[in-house]
Amino acid sequence: MAGEEEKQxxxxxxxxxxxxxxxxxxxxxxxxxxxxxxxxVAAIEEGLAKGIREVGEKFxxxxxxxxxxxYAAEIMGxxxxxxxxxxxxxxxxxxxxxxxxxxxxxxxxHDIGKNLVKIMLEAGGFEVHDIGKDAANExxxxxxxxxxxxxxxxxSLMTTTVGMQKEVVDALRAAGVAAPVMVGGAAVTEEWAxxxxxxxxxxxxxxxxxxxxxxxxxx
Amino acid sequence: MxxxxxxxxQFGMERLEVMDKSGADAIHVNSLxxxxxxxxxxxxxxxRALLKEAGAEVDEKTKICKIPNYLIDEQMRKCKRPVKMAxxxxxxxxxxxxxxxxxxxxxxxxxxxxxxxxxRRPSTKKDVGESAKVVDYLPMMHMYNPIVTPLxxxxxxxxxxxxxxxxxxxSKHYTTGSTYKxxxxxxxxxxxxxIVGGEKELKRRPIISNLTCTTSPLVLGMTTDAAIEFSRxxxxxLLMAMPLIGATAxxxxxxxxxxxxxxxxxxxxxxQLAAPGSPLCYSSEPMAMDVQTGLMEGLFPAANMVxxxxxxxxxxxxxxxxxxxxGSCSKVPDVQSGYEKAxxxxxxxxxxxxxxxxxxxxxxxxxxxxxxxxxxxEMFTMMADMLKGVPVNDDTLAIATIEAVGQEGHFMxxxxxxxxxxEMWQPMVTxxxxxxxxxxxxxxxxxxxARDKAKEILKTHEVEPLADDIVKELAAIVKEAETKxxxx
Numbered sequence: 001m002a003g004e005e006e007k008q009x010x011x012x013x014x015x016x017x018x019x020x021x022x023x024x025x026x027x028x029x030x031x032x033x034x035x036x037x038x039x040x041v042a043a044i045e046e047g048l049a050k051g052i053r054e055v056g057e058k059f060x061x062x063x064x065x066x067x068x069x070x071y072a073a074e075i076m077g078x079x080x081x082x083x084x085x086x087x088x089x090x091x092x093x094x095x096x097x098x099x100x101x102x103x104x105x106x107x108x109x110h111d112i113g114k115n116l117v118k119i120m121l122e123a124g125g126f127e128v129h130d131i132g133k134d135a136a137n138e139x140x141x142x143x144x145x146x147x148x149x150x151x152x153x154x155x156s157l158m159t160t161t162v163g164m165q166k167e168v169v170d171a172l173r174a175a176g177v178a179a180p181v182m183v184g185g186a187a188v189t190e191e192w193a194x195x196x197x198x199x200x201x202x203x204x205x206x207x208x209x210x211x212x213x214x215x216x217x218x219x
Numbered sequence: 220m221x222x223x224x225x226x227x228x229q230f231g232m233e234r235l236e237v238m239d240k241s242g243a244d245a246i247h248v249n250s251l252x253x254x255x256x257x258x259x260x261x262x263x264x265x266x267r268a269l270l271k272e273a274g275a276e277v278d279e280k281t282k283i284c285k286i287p288n289y290l291i292d293e294q295m296r297k298c299k300r301p302v303k304m305a306x307x308x309x310x311x312x313x314x315x316x317x318x319x320x321x322x323x324x325x326x327x328x329x330x331x332x333x334x335x336x337x338x339r340r341p342s343t344k345k346d347v348g349e350s351a352k353v354v355d356y357l358p359m360m361h362m363y364n365p366i367v368t369p370l371x372x373x374x375x376x377x378x379x380x381x382x383x384x385x386x387x388x389x390s391k392h393y394t395t396g397s398t399y400k401x402x403x404x405x406x407x408x409x410x411x412x413x414i415v416g417g418e419k420e421l422k423r424r425p426i427i428s429n430l431t432c433t434t435s436p437l438v439l440g441m442t443t444d445a446a447i448e449f450s451r452x453x454x455x456x457l458l459m460a461m462p463l464i465g466a467t468a469x470x471x472x473x474x475x476x477x478x479x480x481x482x483x484x485x486x487x488x489x490x491q492l493a494a495p496g497s498p499l500c501y502s503s504e505p506m507a508m509d510v511q512t513g514l515m516e517g518l519f520p521a522a523n524m525v526x527x528x529x530x531x532x533x534x535x536x537x538x539x540x541x542x543x544x545x546g547s548c549s550k551v552p553d554v555q556s557g558y559e560k561a562x563x564x565x566x567x568x569x570x571x572x573x574x575x576x577x578x579x580x581x582x583x584x585x586x587x588x589x590x591x592x593x594x595x596x597e598m599f600t601m602m603a604d605m606l607k608g609v610p611v612n613d614d615t616l617a618i619a620t621i622e623a624v625g626q627e628g629h630f631m632x633x634x635x636x637x638x639x640x641x642e643m644w645q646p647m648v649t650x651x652x653x654x655x656x657x658x659x660x661x662x663x664x665x666x667x668x669a670r671d672k673a674k675e676i677l678k679t680h681e682v683e684p685l686a687d688d689i690v691k692e693l694a695a696i697v698k699e700a701e702t703k704x705x706x707x
Contacts, residue, residue: 065510066511067510116513159370203512203514
């Protein structure tokens, strides 16, 4: 086992690799972390996630591009994969603000916006369960029940499918799922969200604040 | 065969080429490479069956079709000019001969900037009719695609309602931009046949064409089913590539051009297999992702360059092209909408686009503005005036007149001047007054003049009416379609 100082330096390497979008450096650092016995939860929380939060903040300040944010998420995802066996062994768990179920509604295959929201929420401390695009209402319901969703997110780009957001809300309520619903996507407006009993999230950048408010953690 | 009553744009100079010849070759060759080696996902069962029968390698599980090069080359040779775009009023028929250019509206907007209140509101069937009527009036708008989707009709059957309302209010060629289902196509074609007097006549005079979207990257969706119906009826589908640069297509112009081109020629292959020799057009409406925010915008120069490159590819295959352009992110008719739209449309036409669409729309093709429609028409008339190029001959050189005027004279009262004065571009709404008169007239800008003009058109313009029995027949078909078009 490596000393505390070395472990700390590896965690900084993890953070830096995500922050500076160095894919190879991230994999190198995460392999070092496994070899040195770094706590995988610390590797994620204090290393990778810290790095991506910084990218997210820079994105919000318009200092970094959305494509860079997505790339940072890919780098983080690749590193977490290496950590997965260690995570299973580890006693500690990540601190999660809330479980979020997110998907693009049935009939709509546009998922870029939904994916961005997912990245931002994950970086913001939520555990996100992505049910994908063209997702049936039942899938929203079943997954929400399965994971005990604190928030459900439904995205729709097309006006022809925006009505499905209402159906998602109705299906959840009918099944006794009380979690607040966040809606977004090009065809969605604040008024529409209100009408169907959901909360409007304009874009990926503001989705974390909205989600934190819904989770009672105030932005 | 040419139009008698409609003025049109005429190309009088070399077309702009944004790639050199080897660049265009590379787009073609690599499109073939991708389609043969990686393949394209074909969701439509009918399209897959056609490809399989013709020799493509089809995986029924993944729906991926690997199309051999020879098959694509063979089918592409079947699509040729000229393509005829007929109109409800035969005087407004036109032929895509590669030497003339035309303008169309784009569609599927969701809100309208109300002409009276100036406020945005959800769009209605009445908006479809009124914008169609304005297009019927504007001399250099040649075809109409319902600018907005009416939100006050049954959603599953909105396309037939659009067609009905458009035919009543506009006698020009019709393009449907939102026919996604086979059943919608069947009913639209039935309505079109009723108007022209039967299926056979429709094949001869296709008064309707269909924008069919391919999906990036590399998917032919269910819209292909609707396109097959149009091909078989002899009504040209316009095969649209809509690469979103940086999101559903590579970040580079060449990469996005390649991907879009591969989708278009794959779709053309399917349609030529379905209806050999049937007319079709290439089409492209790329957008670019704002790398900062992830929003999809029509405004970026890169997207306009993909448009120009696709025009070059359509010319490479010698098939007509319909460019979705005139993109603007602006929310109101203003300076921004002016320059965005002018650049977008002009580079497409300079490259040789047969048709472009987009006049009258704001905020990335989502909002109808009557003012903008009239201003965009004005811009097109200016572009067309420049696209003519410079004819040089004894008459245009005017040597005798120059000699007759002599030094320090003027040309104003000369016969040569009078002979050509009517050729000079004339504004409809552009304000050319001196300050004093402008101020006295209420300081109106082009948008104000356009608003006045739109109101005047709606009040006074009379559309050549559709025969009563046809109006009744269309209504009956719409009613039947409402019960037969599937709701999902």
